[in-house]
Amino acid sequence: MTAVRSRKSKSAKNAANAALTIILPVALGVLIVALWQGGVLQKLFGTDDYVLPEPTRIFSIFQDNSSAVWANIKITTSVAMLGLLFGSLLGYAAAVLGALKPGIGAGALAVVGAFASVPLVALAPVMNNLTRDVSRVAETRSFVAKILVVMLIAAADMGLNAYRGLTELPPYAVDLMKTYAASSKTVFLKLRLPNSVPYIFTALKVSVPASIMTAIVSEYFAEFNGGVGRQIRENILLAQYSTAWVYIMAACGIGVGTYVILMIVRSIIARKFHM
């Protein structure tokens, strides 16, 4: 009897704990917004509601300029996602090459890794210079330059992680395949490839937010003035802080939104592959 009762209270406790993990962060969020709206936050940071306008004001500016804001969100998101896609494919291809031809691959991965550790602020102008002759339209030139920067970051991240997934195999797995007289193609398809799936998501967990960050920062240096990052910069320069804040919020939204999508995709794949 006592055992049953204690189990019941335990499960109730677990439910309460689970609820708390949602309630507490939400409550903190509400508190911060309330303090911000009430002007307390501004006083706390020694600033005023011109530099840090209240949430309702930011929202009304967003409503007034929604079509422009959406257009800029579209630019930034497409740069980030295209760069992420091409970069990840490139990185995975490099990892495959590295896994199959250890001599070439390890070196290639080291080079990619070295490139990726070059600071963004140095990479972006270099890419602008490189893409000078890509198109006569400044908008297109900038678009390509920004995608190249994001690509490099995403490629390095995917390359290094996928290489581990393709080469760090369960102990004796290669020996097992050898006893079946499996060809290296079979070993690749049946062992290395599926083994690398969790590592792909390890890479994406870093490179999805990083590609948004990279897209935003490279917009600062781009030739053409489009995108959320560029709008943050321009509006701060013009002391239009309310508008700048709309774009800061948009940047946060893109980051959180893409991360949530990634987590949903991951959980679907994880269920399928039992990662």
Place this chain on the structure above:
Amino acid sequence: MADTEAKREVEIEIKDLGVSFTDNAGNPVQALTGVNLDIYKGEFIALLGPSGCGKTTLLRSVADLQQPTEGKISIEGNTPRQTRLARKFGFVFQQPVLFDWRTVRKNVELPLEVMSESKEERAKRAEEMLEMVGLSNFADSYPKQLSGGMQQRVNIARAFSLKPDILLMDEPFSALDEFTKEKLHMDLLRLWKATNKTILFVTHNIEEAVFLSTRVCVFTPHPGRLANVVDITLPQPRELNMKNTMEFTNLVAQVRGSFEGGSL
């Protein structure tokens, strides 16, 4: 007696086998030296010894997973490599080596997929093997949902699914508890009787070696060598209560004696 001896067919011939390699520090290590052994078709051979005696090295050399530095191994007149490429070996590793992303059924089908068997044949054989190890109900589970003992049974089912002539087992039960181990011993003996395979079974457990095998090959370390071969005369099929007999105790004592006389 002489008549039955003559009928026995040598399947694996090991001659003057030696394996040496250099360790990470660059020092030469003699893992195995001067091993001579004839293994007959359908035998259950236990390779017994403490760690570092080269028993796993011998098993891996037979399977062509490692290259001997001296002597040779011949399997029905072929090299280990030819035999491996002809897919005549089933190897059961110390760990289950199951692929987490495949169901139990798909894991058992893996060697058959590699051998490009038809889908129907794969399904049929996987069913058969899982039935044999008593895991039919877990065919659609994933390895991580199974206990260690069940995983090891999947490992054995997978090795049997490719219908190998020779089954090589490297301490397959050493990580399991006594109860699971005894159950798997009986399973393995039943499978051996039903399929008449030649089995090489590496272990460091004297009772296990005596109970399972027809011959125990005793290895001693530094350098690894074959010190003694003990015929196990316990009647077939083996029953668990044979472990309580005087004969079993005497055989265990005899095997243990070959270590104490050796260079342990």
